[in-house]
Amino acid sequence: MLAPGSTAPDFSLPDQDGNTVSLGALLEDGPLILYFYPADFTPGCTKEACSLRDMQDDLLASGLRVVGVSPQDSASHQRFADKHKLGFTLLADTGKNAIKAYDVDGPLGFGVRRGSFLIGKDSRIIDAVLADFRIDRHDEFFRRAAQRAADG
Numbered sequence: 001m002l003a004p005g006s007t008a009p010d011f012s013l014p015d016q017d018g019n020t021v022s023l024g025a026l027l028e029d030g031p032l033i034l035y036f037y038p039a040d041f042t043p044g045c046t047k048e049a050c051s052l053r054d055m056q057d058d059l060l061a062s063g064l065r066v067v068g069v070s071p072q073d074s075a076s077h078q079r080f081a082d083k084h085k086l087g088f089t090l091l092a093d094t095g096k097n098a099i100k101a102y103d104v105d106g107p108l109g110f111g112v113r114r115g116s117f118l119i120g121k122d123s124r125i126i127d128a129v130l131a132d133f134r135i136d137r138h139d140e141f142f143r144r145a146a147q148r149a150a151d152g
Contacts, residue, residue, distance in 0.1 A: 001103050001115050001130045008034070008119045009101035013069070013091040016077035021067075021091060027121050032065040033145055035116040035138070036104045040072045040080035040090075048114070048135050053086050055142055062149040069093050070112060104130070114138065118145045 002008070012022040026032055035052070037045045052059075052066050059066060066088040070077075077090035091098070096112070099105050104115040116138055118127040127145060131137035 001113070001128060002117070002125055004125050004127050006125050008117065008123045008125050009098070010123070011093075011098040011101065013093050013098060014074045015092070016074055016081050016090045018074050021089065023119075023123070026065065026067060026089075027119065027123060029065060030063050031118065031120045031126070031149060032067055033059070033116060033142060034067050034069065034102075034119055035114075036099060036102060036112055037068055037070045037114055038106075038112045039070055040076045041083075044114070044133070044135055045070070046080075046084065048138055049080070049086055050084055051135070051139050052088065052142060053084065055146065056087050059142065059146050062146040064118075064146060064149050065089075067091060069098055071096055071099065116141050118148070 010023045012020050015021050069091045071093050073094055074092045093099050099112050104113040106112055114132050115130045117125050120126050129141040
């Protein structure tokens, strides 16, 4: 997993609507939380996405956007976002290029580790957490990121 202080690798991936999105373009609007998750519709990933959905107003008020990345395709992401009323971008990394660049690929290349990054507008990783099965650690990370952004 990439450490705080490192430069976040740029990428270009399709979102749930099929539009190509790059990290550089996302950061034009300010810092963001980039979170990697194993799969749409799994219990843990659904819990995490809904938690982010429920924190969305606080995150936006602090100046943070949320972007999720997993290896499912755009159509799966669209169904997942629609079903759970997710108001943030989901990116399809079917080739696992960003997943590998952020060093959250699963053991022996199987799956994806649950990792989250707070990335500053300058593309520097400010904070990061890796907590594969401890979703509560991600909730704490998201709240801490919102507080840190609000405090400036």
